Amino acid sequence: xxxxxxxxxxxxxxxxxxxxxxxxxxxxxxxxxxxxxxxxxxxxxxxxxxxxxxxxxxxxxxxxxxxxxxxxxxxxxxxxxxxxxxxxxxxxxxxxxxxxxxxxxxxxxxxxxxxxxxxxxxxxxxxxxxxxxxxxxxxxxxxxxxxxxxxxxxxxxxxxxxxxxxxxxxxx
Numbered sequence: 001x002x003x004x005x006x007x008x009x010x011x012x013x014x015x016x017x018x019x020x021x022x023x024x025x026x027x028x029x030x031x032x033x034x035x036x037x038x039x040x041x042x043x044x045x046x047x048x049x050x051x052x053x054x055x056x057x058x059x060x061x062x063x064x065x066x067x068x069x070x071x072x073x074x075x076x077x078x079x080x081x082x083x084x085x086x087x088x089x090x091x092x093x094x095x096x097x098x099x100x101x102x103x104x105x106x107x108x109x110x111x112x113x114x115x116x117x118x119x120x121x122x123x124x125x126x127x128x129x130x131x132x133x134x135x136x137x138x139x140x141x142x143x144x145x146x147x148x149x150x151x152x153x154x155x156x157x158x159x160x161x162x163x164x165x166x167x168x169x170x171x172x
Contacts, residue, residue, distance in 0.1 A: 001026065002091065004076045006138065007099030008130045009123070010106040010113075011152045012159060016099065017077040019160045020167070027071050031079035034063045052122030054081065054129060061088045082133045086140065095170055096141040097163065099152035103127060 001024060005013050014030055021028035035055050039046040048055045064079055068091070076093070080086040101109075106127065110118045141147040148166050152159055 001073050001095070002076070002093045003074075004079070004091070004093045004096045004141075005099065006078065006081075006096060006134065007101065007152060008106055008134075009126050010110040011099035011101045012109075012156060013077055013099055015156055016097075016150075016152075016159060016163055017075050020097075020163060021075045023164065024075075024167070025073070027067075027074040028077060029064065029067045029071075029074055029079075030077040031060060031064060031081075032077070034067065035060065038063065049117050050122075052117065052119075052125040052129075054133070057082065057084050057088060061085060064089060080137055081130075083136050083140065086137055093141075093146060095167075096138075096147045097166075098138055098141075098147055098149050099159070100149055101152040105153055 003020065003024075003026065005017050005020070007013050009032075014032070017028050017030065020026065035045060035049065038059070039049050045055055045059065054060075060079065064076070068074055068076070076091065080089055080091075107120070107123055110123045111120065138147060148170065150159060150163055150166065154162075
């Protein structure tokens with residue numbers, strides 16, 4: 001099974017992706033973690049992240065392609081974020097989960113996690129970019145009939161339970 005999980009930064013994608021990948025025994029591929037690892041060695045990537053901007057498509061696509069190269073079953077976390085990335089990677093997922101969290105909760109969560117690139121300015125910038133660039137990706141998968149929306153506002157446990165129930169329904 002190939003699953004993609006999407007949502008703005010701070011929705012709990014990675015937390016839920018870990019839960020899902022363990023439950024379904026899928027390889028968890030987290031685009032953000034791949035980029036943060038690369039940013040430690042690559043100043044250009046570090047600058048994009050520090051400024052709250054998306055890293056160029058070519059870099060992200062190369063990283064993700066390398067990770068999914070020999071995997072039939074995986075959970076792709078936070079990718080693709082743009083239609084351009086979607087077309088470049090050519091993945092045919094079985095299912096796309098969209099974690100939806102209101103803006104107030106996103107900002108609150110991100111400020112609490114105290115990561116270097118989580119200033120209020122960067123959070124706002126990333127959210128605007130998300131709305132502009134990722135909503136078309138969601139609409140693409142919605143038209144394909146494989147998008148499932150998940151309310152990401154409740155507790156981690158409640159969101160996990162909702163995902164589990166929707167995956168059971170999807171598999172049947």
